[in-house]
Amino acid sequence: MTDDIGAFVPGPRVRVEGRTGGPLQGLTFAAKDLFDVAGVPTGGGNHDWPTGRPVPSRHSWAVQTLLDAGATLIGKTITDEVSLGILGENAFDGTPVNTRAPGRVPGGSSSGSAAAVAAGLCDTALGTDTGGSVRVPASFCGLYGIRPTHGRIDVTGMLPQAPTSDTTGWFARDAETFARVSSVMLGEAIPTVLPTRLIVAVDAFGFADANVAAALQPMVKRLATLIGSSREEVMAPPGLSAWARAQRMLQPVEAYNTFKSWLDERNPRFAFSVAKALVMGSLVPPAEQAWAQLMRQEVRARVAYLLPAGTILCLPTTPFPAPLVGQALSVLDPLRDRITCLCAQGGHAGHPQVSLPGTTVDGLPVGLSIIGPRGSDATLVAVAKALEATT
Amino acid sequence: MTDDIGAFVPGPRVRVEGRTGGPLQGLTFAAKDLFDVAGVPTGGGNHDWPTGRPVPSRHSWAVQTLLDAGATLIGKTITDEVSLGILGENAFDGTPVNTRAPGRVPGGSSSGSAAAVAAGLCDTALGTDTGGSVRVPASFCGLYGIRPTHGRIDVTGMLPQAPTSDTTGWFARDAETFARVSSVMLGEAIPTVLPTRLIVAVDAFGFADANVAAALQPMVKRLATLIGSSREEVMAPPGLSAWARAQRMLQPVEAYNTFKSWLDERNPRFAFSVAKALVMGSLVPPAEQAWAQLMRQEVRARVAYLLPAGTILCLPTTPFPAPLVGQALSVLDPLRDRITCLCAQGGHAGHPQVSLPGTTVDGLPVGLSIIGPRGSDATLVAVAKALEATT
Structure with a gap:
């Protein structure tokens, strides 16, 4: 299998066979270069990161878990430097090609993992999500992607960035594969019982481009129909931009x-x-x-209040499809800030979020996200699977 | 001629023969990689600087002037990135070896030029000095080095950093070569008439390590004897640290x-x-x-007042010899700030300054500087030559 899309880290391709007989036997996966693979330096997307550090002697928990379940590791993927970036342009290793949106960024920081899955180079791939690094590339590359409940997945052997927000996530092209991998990573079966109430974050839709908000409406309707819920609308009281600003303060400090x-x-x-x-x-x-920490505390309480058991909230994963490659920082910075307005709640509140593919604008993918109560990760995956079955 | 000291930029070595019959015939020189050489990309010490820029079609004024005078260019030398650095450690191209102080930095940003001259790889070399980038490596490598009067030397084809402080300078191992090159670069003969009054910047000596201040005293005495002057002491009224802080504010802004x-x-x-x-x-x-600009105005008036025609001022070029290679930023930052306390007057006031070698502390070179009125560059070179003749 060749990789002419620049998704994998330069140098010899890593390959570790999965254990025979597991639930993921026959699947292939890639791991963002923040995850330790025994015997391979962890690059972290920065050429000076590995210098002077010991080569890992053990696999990271996430890599070991997928290998134990039978999936075969077929490479390590490019990431934004030390996971600091949301667009996927790495000045050292290049920008993985987004085959679903040619000429556009793949999104980051889990850029290579998303690009590799989107291009069909592997079935699933590990990413990390601190401020949106799984959700954004999932949206831009038209994939399923999950940011699990914060603290749920063991991050041993994963290069940290901002530990109070860091999570391990993964991607897939189809809901069936997504559910198989999720069941292994979450350590529980994907349920058949679905949530019963859907709420719509209207302020989040307000941050999206008008054609994106419109394009996502059919999927919102299908969700409501699937769940049998009336449409209820909610807003984040202090404004999503205030939440974003607080996250943009706390995450770089950390x-x-x-x-x-x-x-x-x-x-x-x-x-x-x-x-x-x-x-x-x-x-x-x-x-x-200190003020930003107080806002985080308020966000946590608010999101928990909005999402009792049986409820999910939906919002656009990103306000727009993938921007063009190679734009100036003065163009990209305001785009990044709008993305943060939609993503900051994840880093603050730590609730699980799944981005659902299936919508395009001018041929470019854009995701619809669902968020549930803490610990409801498997239920969100169940919704993804049930929703795909309705198409 | 081999270069095993890492002074030259990686890649094929540039060579341009000097014109036959000029006053510098037989001399070799190197040029800091901020100076354009026709047909060669100007690297600027940063791997992304040349990208998307045209390859220079003409030599910079300084390179052309030395070639026209008969000197042969034998290479381009490593610089701190876009001349932002005072120690000479370049993360992309490495740290040129200071053969006069093994295991220690060469000083920067004209690191490769100073290292190459100190190692005898060429007779002279072009550098630039904005905040000390010729003076500091001259001190650390035991060389003659000049920061000319600001605005005097044509900077066409030299990569700018902070134009209100940028100057073109050069190095040599001996006063005779230094004088030959200086005469060409300054476009005037080196005079025989010397200044008649020496003043000593006692506050500047106060910033030096005690053993450095002591080690420089014999040379101060020789200077006073040479000139036939009594020793007069002066201080910079608001304090050199206030001058340094203003320069450290204005230069990065620019x-x-x-x-x-x-x-x-x-x-x-x-x-x-x-x-x-x-x-x-x-x-x-x-x-x-705005406040820093007012202080700069005050510095200019004060330095001009201190240095009427016929007067020179002396001070340590650096407060200490070259620091060890590879130290943490938290160790280097305070050292850099002390260096700035001695160098800031150059960027503020733009007076010419020559660093004189000949003193060592524990075997490590450290320079004594002389500063004169604006336009007295050739007179400072004459002092250097006459002083060397007294040894």
């Missing part, structure tokens, strides 16, 4: 704290935008951090 | 403005410390810039 001794000792190379994010993280005054 | 469209359009890769300097330059409030 990322800076994660990496600061490395920055100090190694003075590593970064694309300017990545270094800038870290510098800005180092400059947030403690009083600002 | 550098950021020089590079901001490139940063925006290309999102280039940098070592973290370089990107951080640019980000910090983007964040200085206009009111702070």
Whole structure:
């Protein structure tokens, strides 16, 4: 199998056979280069990250779990540097091709994993999601993607960025494969009982391009029909932009704290935008951090209140389809901020979220997301599977 | 001639023969990779700088001038990225070896030029000095080095950083070569008449390590004897640290403005410390810039007042010899700030300054600097020559 789309990290391709006889036997997977694979340096999307670090002697929990279940690892994939990025353009390793949206970014930071699955190079792939790094590429590449409940999936052997928001996620092209992989990763069967109530985050739809919001309506209707729910609309009281600003304050602070001794000792190379994010993280005054923490606390309570058992909330995964490759930072920064308005609740509240493919705008994929109560990950996957069966 | 000290930029070595019959015939020189050489991409010490730029079709003024005078160009030398650095450690191209101080940095940003001259790989070399980038490596490598009067040397074809402080300078191992090259670059004969009054910047000596200040005293005495001057002591009224802080504010602002469209359009890769300097330059409030500009105006008047015709001022070029290679940023940052306390007057006031070798501390070179009135560059070179003749 060739890879002419630049999804895998440069150099010899890693391959580890899955165990025979498991539930995922016959499936192939790739792992974002934040996950340890025994005997292979973890690159982290940055050429100076591996320097001076021991080569992992054990697989990360996520890689080991998929191998034990029978899936075969066929490569490590490109990521935005140390997972700091939402568009998938890596200045060192290049931009994986989004075969579903030619000429456009794949989304990041789990860029190579999404691109590889979208191109059919593997059946599923591991990503990470701190501020949107699974959800955004799932939307841009037309895939199923999950950000699980924060704290649920063991992150041993995964390169951290902002631990209070970091999660391990995965992608698939079809709901059946998505459900098989999810069942293994979540360690539970995918239920048959579905939620009974659908609420619609109208303020989130307000951040989307008008044609995106319109294009997603048929899927919202199918969801409501599937669940047998009337349409209820909700808003995030202080405004999603306030939530986004608080997340954009807390996440870089935490990322800076994660990496600061490395920055100090190694003075590593970064694309300017990545270094800038870290510098800005180092400059947030403690009083600002404290107010942002209070907002996070409020978000958690609000999202938990909105989502009692049996309820799911839907919103556009991203406000628009994938932007063009190679645009200036002054063009991309405002786009990233709008994306953050939709994604910040994930990092704040830690609820599970699944992005559902199936909608396009001008031929470009864009995802509809469903969010459920903490721990309802498998139920969201069940909705994905049931919804696909209605098409 | 081999170069096993990593002074030259990677890749094929550039060579351009000098014109026959000029005053520098028989000399060889190298040019910092900020100077255009026709037909060769100008690297600027950053792997993303040349991308998308035309290859220079003409030599820079400085290179052309040395070639016309008969010197032969034998290579382009490593520089700190876009000349932003004072220590000479380049994360992309490596750190040129300081053969005069093994295991220690060469100083920057004209690191490769100083290292190449110090190692005897060429007779002279072009550098640039914005905040100390000729003076510091001259001190650390035990060389003659000049920062000419600001605005005097044509900077056509030289990659700018902070144009209100940028200058073209050069290095040599001995005063005779230094004088020959200086005469060509300055376009005037080196005079025989020397200054008649020496003043000593006691506050600058106060920033030096005690053993450095002590080690430089014999040379200060020889200078006073040479000139026939009594020793007079002066201080910079608001304090050199206030001058340094103003320069450290204005220079990154100007550098950021020089590079901001490139940063925006290309999102280039940098070592973290370089990107951080640019980000910090983007964040200085206009009111702070305005106060720093007023201080610069005050510095100019003060330095001009201190240095009427016939007077020179002496100070340590650097507060200490070259630091060890490979230290953490948290170790290097305070060292850089102390260096800036001695160098900032150059960027502010634009007076000519020559660093004189000949002193060592524990075997490590450290320079004594002389500063004269604007336009007295050739007189400072004459002092260097006369002083060497007294040894």
